[in-house]
Amino acid sequence: MSALHTVEPEIASGEAAALFTATHQALGVIPNLARVMANSPAVLKGYVGVVTALSAEGTLSADVRESIALLVAQENGSDYCLSVHAFRGTKMAGLSTAEATRARRGKADDPWAAAVLDLAAVMVRDRGTVTDELLAATRRAGLSDGQIVEVVAHVALNVFTNYLATAARVDIDWPLVRHTD
Numbered sequence: 223m224s225a226l227h228t229v230e231p232e233i234a235s236g237e238a239a240a241l242f243t244a245t246h247q248a249l250g251v252i253p254n255l256a257r258v259m260a261n262s263p264a265v266l267k268g269y270v271g272v273v274t275a276l277s278a279e280g281t282l283s284a285d286v287r288e289s290i291a292l293l294v295a296q297e298n299g300s301d302y303c304l305s306v307h308a309f310r311g312t313k314m315a316g317l318s319t320a321e322a323t324r325a326r327r328g329k330a331d332d333p334w335a336a337a338v339l340d341l342a343a344v345m346v347r348d349r350g351t352v353t354d355e356l357l358a359a360t361r362r363a364g365l366s367d368g369q370i371v372e373v374v375a376h377v378a379l380n381v382f383t384n385y386l387a388t389a390a391r392v393d394i395d396w397p398l399v400r401h402t403d
């Protein structure tokens with residue numbers, strides 16, 4: 223049972239109801255984590271806005287975005303987020319099960335995607351501190367400064383959801399994947 227109240231879409235009204243509609247459009251479902259976010263419509267609105275902007279206007283592909291999310295969830299021990307992104311990564315973004323498992327460990331076969339995950343891993347582990355050498359290696363792999371900024375945004379967004387899911391003890395509404403697996 224969640225440690226924080228969940229707002230039920232069926233009884234939501236006003237801004238919360240509109241945000242649930244937007245959440246459903248962005249994600250295809252209204253997950254339990256969004257129901258917790260709805261306790262603060264500003265939080266849910268910001269989350270939906272960032273997710274929508276990054277997926278519609280960002281340059282990172284869905285499989286790379288899901289790989290970042292898998293890595294961050296693994297690093298933070300967030301079983302809720304690991305479960306959702308394992309599902310989304312393999313069912314919606316085109317990752318194979320093996321690719322999703324490798325992404326959790328910061329690995330990818332494609333050198334460009336591997337550079338993205340190297341950067342994301344350092345961002346999580348060292349709380350945003352990256353060396354000039356890592357930035358240079360990331361650029362040599364082909365990432366633009368705009369793409370580097372997008373990687374940072376995805377890491378930050380996923381750290382937020384990992385922390386909220388953990389703090390709220392959100393019931394997992396996806397096929398369970400444990401960070402200890």
